Ligand SMILES: Nc1ncnc2c1ncn2[C@@H]1O[C@H](COP(=O)(O)OP(=O)(O)O)[C@@H](O)[C@H]1O
């Protein structure tokens with residue numbers, strides 16, 4: 001198989017007519033989701049678990065096994081026994097760190113290939129990133145196939161190293177042009193990025209990170225939080241087949257890919273909206289409940305901490321500004337436990353502290369019984 005020669009963007013022969021109803025629907029769903037984000041007073045707190053869950057699922061498409069519960073437990077100090085699970089968690093935490101870095105950078109400069117390289121360096125920081133040319137576009141030929149298979153048995157051979165830079169320059173230029181429909185543009189951007197496959201590893205995850213970043217930069221969503229990987233993971237075969245089909249460079253393949261991607265956007269916008277709404281409602285309800293149960297002026301700061309880190313030990317509150325004394329916190333936590341709002345997920349013993357969770361919040365993010 002010869003290295004792929006990518007088409008120049010924009011893609012010319014898309015069958016727009018068949019896509020129009022779906023374009024309308026996906027844009028409406030996204031606007032509905034954005035309406036929910038728009039009213040958020042404290043997005044950092046409320047959207048934090050959704051960002052982590054996207055990192056979990058996007059990494060899962062690539063084969064990591066760790067769950068949202070594993071990541072949150074790890075952050076609370078409960079590490080799994082298996083080494084591979086720890087490495088999974090490390091990758092997921094890198095993913096989230098890369099997202100936060102991008103969000104911060106986009107406040108002051110537009111998206112660029114340099115930012116993309118920075119994100120790659122953050123994503124592959126650690127054991128598994130060794131020998132993967134961290135933060136660098138590749139200078140050797142890569143291929144996609146079952147691990148260990150030679151290049152002549154590859155499913156797909158991305159462009160030759162010398163073709164990568166021009167293809168990326170064209171991709172970056174297209175990213176910043178105003179196309180008639182930004183969601184179709186995003187579908188093409190994601191696919192073309194995977195076809196160029198500019199890094200030795202991490203292309204899938206970086207290509208999916210672009211989704212919320214692009215939507216945010218185009219002001220289609222008020223916060224760079226959009227959770228698409230759950231659809232791609234659930235339809236993994238179709239996702240990969242759609243990308244594979246693009247090697248043919250036909251109008252039918254592109255139109256089919258865009259159809260798939262817009263369906264994903266539409267369904268996930270609705271799902272994102274549902275989850276964001278449920279989190280907002282939960283926060284409002286618990287704010288009242290915590291105040292009633294503790295009768296404390298510290299009720300809201302305490303709840304905010306729980307939303308930011310829903311799996312925790314009591315030392316979570318130790319160095320937080322505006323928090324009361326340790327005995328007072330222990331007293332508040334005891335009341336919340338008694339009321340069933342927070343649950344013990346690991347009993348303390350000896351020097352191992354007890355681990356607690358705000359189970360309802362986790363259930364919204366990942367479905368029931370996460371931890
Ligand atoms: N036949 C294909 N053509 C183009 N892209 C593909 C194909 N098969 C898989 N992909 C993309 O490549 C990604 C995997 O590439 P990789 O560099 O290993 O990324 P990561 O390390 O994030 O998994 C998949 O998630 C998918 O987006």
Ligand SMILES: [Mg+2]
Pocket residue numbers: 062201202203
């Ligand atoms: Mg990989």
